[in-house]
């Protein structure tokens with residue numbers, strides 16, 4: 001039972017690349033694998049809302065199928081979608097981002113993987129700002145790169161996270177790229193423009209790539225869109241910005257996203273799309289046009305719901321005596337420290353068994369997560385109330 005699900009031949013040498021053999025199952029997945037199929041579980045471990053894709057987007061996919069959009073698309077993506085992403089991004093970031101800087105991808109994950117394929121040679125050192133979604137680091141490792149984690153610093157005086165610019169400075173000369181995700185999964189941290197400018201200037205000076213994962217740019221509560229590297233950069237910067245339909249339009253299962261790249265690199269990324277997936281699903285791309293064109297009201301309604309869930313979550317967690325919760329500014333996660341634990345994975349397994357609430361261990365997101373837990377609060381207030389009542393004894 002090599003993966004716990006099927007009877008595989010033990011110890012057979014399939015001559016798989018060493019790095020692939022050594023990829024670890026994420027602690028989140030271990031918790032989920034234990035929970036899935038069990039009765040009365042409250043799953044707060046995965047990063048998605050419980051809101052289904054709105055029907056006007058699903059209808060657009062059905063219409064696309066009926067209209068015969070069942071063939072491969074151009075590697076760059078369906079031209080109407082590329083154009084609409086160009087208009088959308090240009091208007092959000094108040095500058096011209098032409099279609100020639102955009103390629104449609106099979107969601108954010110595929111964009112991150114292709115970014116890594118494009119720039120990382122074996123043994124390249126790469127800075128990752130952590131805590132971060134684990135797949136970030138795995139893309140780098142799959143390409144043979146070496147991750148240098150630079151954790152955000154938790155400042156208890158203002159109860160928030162800060163970039164460790166001094167530490168970034170120390171390593172910047174030896175690295176190929178810096179991977180950064182803001183708004184951040186798991187912390188809910190959101191970079192401000194000054195921090196972005198500091199990183200951009202350092203990277204410009206040292207000719208370092210910035211891979212900026214901005215898939216949560218619309219999951220913000222005090223503005224319309226998060227600060228973006230696109231706001232302050234120009235088209236020749238070594239900057240790749242990853243985005244996705246998954247979070248903003250509740251389309252996680254659709255696998256649709258995009259990457260914004262320097263003007264001269266489109267042909268390289270088109271080749272990568274060709275050799276990875278040829279092109280993302282054509283009918284999904286047509287639905288993407290409708291999502292962007294008609295989806296603003298949906299985003300507003302979803303953000304209002306998420307904000308209610310966020311307030312409820314903050315209220316509960318701040319009242320639990322064992323919990324320290326840095327203020328989650330954006331995205332839909334609460335990442336909190338539990339004072340009396342030193343093994344977050346063990347704590348999550350025990351909590352799952354004792355209460356049925358599925359949490360994500362902090363160790364999933366980089367070093368230093370032993371006392372930390374993430375929950376995804378993008379759930380109904382009713383479900384969250386139930387979960388927190390069950391968690392109360394373990395957290396007070």
Ligand SMILES: Cc1ncc(COP(=O)(O)O)c(C=O)c1O
Nearest residue numbers: 047107108109133181185244246
């Ligand atoms: C930080 C971050 N980036 C990228 C993704 C990828 O999302 P998708 O591949 O669904 O676009 C996720 C998903 O949870 C994420 O949290």
